[in-house]
Amino acid sequence: MRCLIGSGQNDVEKTLKDKGFTRRDFMKLCATVSAAMAADASFTPAAVAAALTAKRPPVVWLQFAECTGCTESILRTVDPPIADVLFDVISLDYHETIMQCAGEAIEEVLEKTIHDYAGKFVLVCEGGIPTKDGGIYGKVGGKTMLSIVKDVYPKAAATICIGTCSCFGGVQKAKPNPTGAKSVPEALGTTKNIINIAGCPPNPINFIGAVVHYITKGVPELDSNLRPKLFFGETVHDKCPRLKHFEAGEFAKSFDDVTAKKGYCLYELGCKGPDTYNNCSSALFNQVSFPIQAGHPCIGCSEPDFWDKMSPFYETA
Amino acid sequence: MAGCKPKTMPVTPVGNYSGKVVIDPINRIEGHLRIEVEVENGRVKNAWSSSQLFRGLELILKGRDPRDAKHFTQRACGVCTHVHALASTRMVENAVGVDKKIPPLGTAMRNLLLGSQFLHDHIVHFYHLHALDWVDVVNALSANPKKAADLANGAGLGHRKHTEAELKAVQDRLKKFVEGGQLGIFANAYFLKPHAAYKLPAELNLLATAHYLEALKLQILPSRMMAIIGGKNPHTQALYEGGITSYDAITKDKFKLFKDLYKQTMDFVTNTYVPDVLAVAPYYLDWGGIGGTTNFLTCGEFPSDEGDINSRYLPAGAIYKRDIANVKAFDPMKVAEHVKYSWYENGPSLNPFKGETKPKYTDMDHMTTANTGKYSWMKAPRYDNLATEVGPLAQTLVAFAKGHKETVGLVSLVLKHLGVGAEALFSTLGRTAARCIQTVVIGKEMQNWIDNVDKMLAKGDTNLLAKWEMPDSAQGVGFVDAPRGMLSHWINIKGKKIENIQLVVPSTWNLGPRDDKGVLGPVEEALIGTPVFDPKRPVEVLRTVHSYDPCIACGVHIIDPKTNEVYKFKVC
Numbered sequence: 001m002r003c004l005i006g007s008g009q010n011d012v013e014k015t016l017k018d019k020g021f022t023r024r025d026f027m028k029l030c031a032t033v034s035a036a037m038a039a040d041a042s043f044t045p046a047a048v049a050a051a052l053t054a055k056r057p058p059v060v061w062l063q064f065a066e067c068t069g070c071t072e073s074i075l076r077t078v079d080p081p082i083a084d085v086l087f088d089v090i091s092l093d094y095h096e097t098i099m100q101c102a103g104e105a106i107e108e109v110l111e112k113t114i115h116d117y118a119g120k121f122v123l124v125c126e127g128g129i130p131t132k133d134g135g136i137y138g139k140v141g142g143k144t145m146l147s148i149v150k151d152v153y154p155k156a157a158a159t160i161c162i163g164t165c166s167c168f169g170g171v172q173k174a175k176p177n178p179t180g181a182k183s184v185p186e187a188l189g190t191t192k193n194i195i196n197i198a199g200c201p202p203n204p205i206n207f208i209g210a211v212v213h214y215i216t217k218g219v220p221e222l223d224s225n226l227r228p229k230l231f232f233g234e235t236v237h238d239k240c241p242r243l244k245h246f247e248a249g250e251f252a253k254s255f256d257d258v259t260a261k262k263g264y265c266l267y268e269l270g271c272k273g274p275d276t277y278n279n280c281s282s283a284l285f286n287q288v289s290f291p292i293q294a295g296h297p298c299i300g301c302s303e304p305d306f307w308d309k310m311s312p313f314y315e316t317a
Numbered sequence: 318m319a320g321c322k323p324k325t326m327p328v329t330p331v332g333n334y335s336g337k338v339v340i341d342p343i344n345r346i347e348g349h350l351r352i353e354v355e356v357e358n359g360r361v362k363n364a365w366s367s368s369q370l371f372r373g374l375e376l377i378l379k380g381r382d383p384r385d386a387k388h389f390t391q392r393a394c395g396v397c398t399h400v401h402a403l404a405s406t407r408m409v410e411n412a413v414g415v416d417k418k419i420p421p422l423g424t425a426m427r428n429l430l431l432g433s434q435f436l437h438d439h440i441v442h443f444y445h446l447h448a449l450d451w452v453d454v455v456n457a458l459s460a461n462p463k464k465a466a467d468l469a470n471g472a473g474l475g476h477r478k479h480t481e482a483e484l485k486a487v488q489d490r491l492k493k494f495v496e497g498g499q500l501g502i503f504a505n506a507y508f509l510k511p512h513a514a515y516k517l518p519a520e521l522n523l524l525a526t527a528h529y530l531e532a533l534k535l536q537i538l539p540s541r542m543m544a545i546i547g548g549k550n551p552h553t554q555a556l557y558e559g560g561i562t563s564y565d566a567i568t569k570d571k572f573k574l575f576k577d578l579y580k581q582t583m584d585f586v587t588n589t590y591v592p593d594v595l596a597v598a599p600y601y602l603d604w605g606g607i608g609g610t611t612n613f614l615t616c617g618e619f620p621s622d623e624g625d626i627n628s629r630y631l632p633a634g635a636i637y638k639r640d641i642a643n644v645k646a647f648d649p650m651k652v653a654e655h656v657k658y659s660w661y662e663n664g665p666s667l668n669p670f671k672g673e674t675k676p677k678y679t680d681m682d683h684m685t686t687a688n689t690g691k692y693s694w695m696k697a698p699r700y701d702n703l704a705t706e707v708g709p710l711a712q713t714l715v716a717f718a719k720g721h722k723e724t725v726g727l728v729s730l731v732l733k734h735l736g737v738g739a740e741a742l743f744s745t746l747g748r749t750a751a752r753c754i755q756t757v758v759i760g761k762e763m764q765n766w767i768d769n770v771d772k773m774l775a776k777g778d779t780n781l782l783a784k785w786e787m788p789d790s791a792q793g794v795g796f797v798d799a800p801r802g803m804l805s806h807w808i809n810i811k812g813k814k815i816e817n818i819q820l821v822v823p824s825t826w827n828l829g830p831r832d833d834k835g836v837l838g839p840v841e842e843a844l845i846g847t848p849v850f851d852p853k854r855p856v857e858v859l860r861t862v863h864s865y866d867p868c869i870a871c872g873v874h875i876i877d878p879k880t881n882e883v884y885k886f887k888v889c
C-alpha cells in the first residue's frame with residue numbers, strides 16, 4: 001500500500017509529525033483501518049490522513065448500565081495504540097474512567113462540552129438504560145441515566161452506541177429484565193444518527209474505523225440493526241478458520257477429547273458463529289486470537305438479545 | 318539516592334473547611350459510585366459510600382444452564398475481566414466434583430491467564446486510575462528534561478536508562494496538547510491551578526507523566542497475553558468446567574509469543590513500575606498514616622490443585638485488629654451479608670447460601686443528618702461480623718505475616734527504603750505499595766508456571782480438561798482472590814439448572830455501606846481523618862477511594878427471595 005506521507009504531501013506530513021505520528025505509526029494506522037474496512041476499496045490512506053489532520057472532533061463518552069468492558073476494549077487498541085488515538089485523533093472531552101477530575105468538576109466539563117460543541121460533538125454511549133420505576137436503578141450525579149441520555153443525545157452531531165448493552169440492551173436486559181433495561185435507541189425512541197458498534201465487547205478496530213469513517217465520509221452504510229456493513233456484513237462463520245472442518249463434517253464432540261485437540265468445528269458444542277454478524281474471525285481480537293481460535297464456541301455476542309436467543313450457549317441452536 | 322527524596326517529612330496541608338462534600342460521580346473507577354463526606358476543620362469526620370447502579374444479574378441467572386453462568390457473571394465487570402468467569406467456573410466445578418481432577422497443564426494455563434490479568438490490571442490501576450491523584454501533569458511542563466533524565470538514571474531505584482531527548486519530546490507533546498486548547502481528559506483537572514496537596518518536584522512529575530503515556534502502550538502487552546490463552550480481552554472466552562479450551566495457546570509459536578510478551582511486561586514492572594512507586598512514595602510518606610483499616614481477609618490464589626484451597630501459592634487467611642502475629646484460618650461459613658443500610662427490604666444478616674432481599678429504593682438526602690437511611694445498592698458483607706478489607710493489601714499482609722518468602726523480601730525492602738515500620742502498611746500508601754509488591758510476586762512466580770508448561774509440553778502432554786457430568790442437584794462455591802480482592806460465587810443446582818446463585822464481590826467488601834450495627838464499611842472507615850485542603854478539589858478523598866481500585870458494577874446484586882433453606886456445602 002502506498003501511503004500519502006512522504007509522497008510529496010508535505011503539509012500533511014508535517015501536521016502528522018507535529019501530532020507525534022511517525023511514518024511507521026501512520027502506516028500502521030492505514031493498514032489497520034483498511035483491513036477493518038476491506039469491503040470499502042475507496043477508503044484510502046489519503047482519507048485516513050485527512051482524518052488525522054483535521055481538528056480533533058470532541059467526543060463525549062457516557063457510561064450507563066455497563067461493565068466498562070467496552071472502554072477497556074478501546075484501551076487495548078493495538079495499532080494505533082490508544083495513546084495516539086486519545087491525543088491525536090479525537091478530543092475525548094468527557095470520559096469518567098480516565099479523566100483526572102471528579103464530582104462537580106467533571107459534571108461541569110460535561111455541561112460545558114455539550115454546550116460549547118452543541119451540534120458538533122460525537123456522543124458515545126456505553127451501557128444499557130434502566131427504565132423501570134422511572135429509571136432509579138442507575139444514577140450519575142443524582143440524575144437517572146434515562147434523563148441524562150435524553151438530555152445529551154439531541155445536542156450531538158452523531159451517536160455511536162458502543163457494545164451490545166447500548167446497541168441492544170445487553171446482559172441486564174436478559175430475562176426477566178429486573179430493571180427494565182433498554183437499548184439507547186429504544187430508550188430514546190429513535191434511530192436517527194445512531195451507529196451501533198455491537199459486541200460484548202466490540203472489537204476496538206470497528207470503533208476506530210467507524211470514527212475515522214464518520215470524520216472523513218460521514219455515517220457508513222448500516223444494516224437493519226444499525227451496524228456498519230463494513231464490519232458486520234458477514235458472519236463469524238463465513239471467515240472461520242474451522243470452516244474447512246465444518247464443510248468436511250468434522251465436528252468436535254467434547255472439549256477434552258482428540259476432536260477438540262485437532263481443531264475441529266465447534267458447531268455441535270454450541271457454536272453460534274453461523275448466526276452471528278461480526279468480523280472476529282478476520283479482524284481478530286487484540287490482533288492475536290478470538291474465542292473460536294481459543295477452542296471455545298462463539299456465543300453470538302454482537303446479535304440483539306443474544307443472552308436469551310443464543311443460550312444455552314453449549315447447545316446447538 | 319540523593320535528590321530523589323524530600324529533605325523533610327512531607328505534610329499534606331489541612332484546610333479550614335467544615336461542611337459536606339459530595340463526589341458524584343467518582344471518576345477513574347469501574348461503575349457508578351458516590352462518596353459523601355462530612356468535613357470538620359479540614360478533616361473528614363464521617364463518610365458514606367454509595368453504589369448507584371443495580372442490574373440484577375443473579376435474578377437473571379435463575380433457571381439457566383449452570384455452565385452459562387461464567388459468561389453472564391463475567392459481564393459484572395469488564396475491568397477485572399476474567400475473574401468472574403473463573404469464579405463461576407470454579408463454583409460449578411466444585412458443585413459437580415471435577416475440581417480435584419483438572420489436569421496439571423490446564424491448571425498451569427489457567428494460572429498464567431489469571432497472572433496476566435494481575436499484571437495488566439495493576440499496571441493500569443497505578444498509572445491510569447491512580448497516578449493523577451499524586452502526579453501533577455501541568456507542573457511537569459516546567460521541568461528540566463535533562464534533570465529529569467538524571468534523576469531517573471541516578472536515583473539507584475532500578476529505572477531503565479532515560480534520555481533528555483525522550484523526556485523533552487514528552488514535554489513538547491504535552492505542551493502542544495495543552496496550548497491547543499482541547500484539554501481532553503485533563504479538562505478541569507484539579508492541578509490546572511496549583512494544588513498544595515501535590516508534592517512531587519517538577520522533574521518527577523515529568524518522569525511519571527512520561528510513564529503514564531508509556532504504560533498506555535505497555536498495558537496492551539499483558540492484554541494480548543490474556544487473549545492468547547483466553548481468546549480475547551476483555552471478557553475471555555476459553556474457560557470450561559474441567560479446565561480450559563485453548564489448545565491454540567500451547568502451540569509452539571503462540572506459547573513463544575506469550576513468553577515474549579511476558580518478558581517485556583516484566584521488564585516494565587521491574588524497571589519502571591517498581592522504581593516509580595519507590596520514587597514517588599517518599600514525597601507522600603505521611604500517607605503511610607492516612608487511610609488505614611482494621612481487619613483483612615484473603616482466600617489465597619494460584620492453586621497447584623484446584624480442589625484444595627491450601628495448595629494456593631499465595632496463602633489464605635484473616636487478620637483481626639491489625640494483629641499480624643496471629644493470622645486466622647479462612648472459614649467461608651463466617652461470611653454474612655447485611656442490608657439495613659442497603660436499598661433492600663430489611664431482614665437478618667445471612668450467609669450467601671440463604672440470603673434474599675427485595676429492592677427498596679429511597680431517596681438519600683437524609684443520609685448525613687439522620688444516619689439511619691438506606692443509601693446504597695451494595696449490601697454490607699461481613700466476616701465473623703467484622704468489616705473486613707480485601708485486596709492486594711489484605712493478601713500481602715497475610716502472606717507477609719505467614720512468612721511467604723518472596724512477599725517478606727519485597728515488603729522488607731520497601732519498608733527499609735521508606736524508613737518506616739510495618740505499621741505504615743495499614744494505610745493508603747501501604748495499599749498502593751502492596752499492589753505493586755503483589756504484581757512483582759505474582760509476575761516472578763509466573764516464570765515457574767511457564768517452565769512447568771514447557772516441561773509438560775516437552776513430554777507430549779496436551780491435556781487441558783477433565784471429563785465430568787452434570788448432576789441433577791448440587792451446591793458449590795468458587796473462590797478467586799482477584800486483583801481487587803476476594804471474590805466468591807455460590808450456586809445451588811436443581812434439575813441441572815441454576816436454582817440460586819450469588820456473587821459476593823471485592824468491591825462490596827471494600828465499598829459497601831454500614832452494617833446492621835452501624836459499623837462503617839472499610840472505605841468509609843479509611844476516609845475518617847483524611848485531610849481536605851480545598852473542598853472544590855478534594856483530591857485527598859480520591860486518593861484513598863482510588864487506592865481500593867473500586868469496581869462498582871459487580872458490587873450490585875439481588876439475592877433470590879425464595880431460598881431460605883440452610884444448605885450444607887463443601888468447601889474446596
Ligand code: SF4
Pocket residue numbers: 236237238240241242243244246264265266267271272273274292298
Ligand atoms: S467453529 Fe463455529 S463459526 Fe467456525 S466453522 Fe464451526 S460453526 Fe462455523
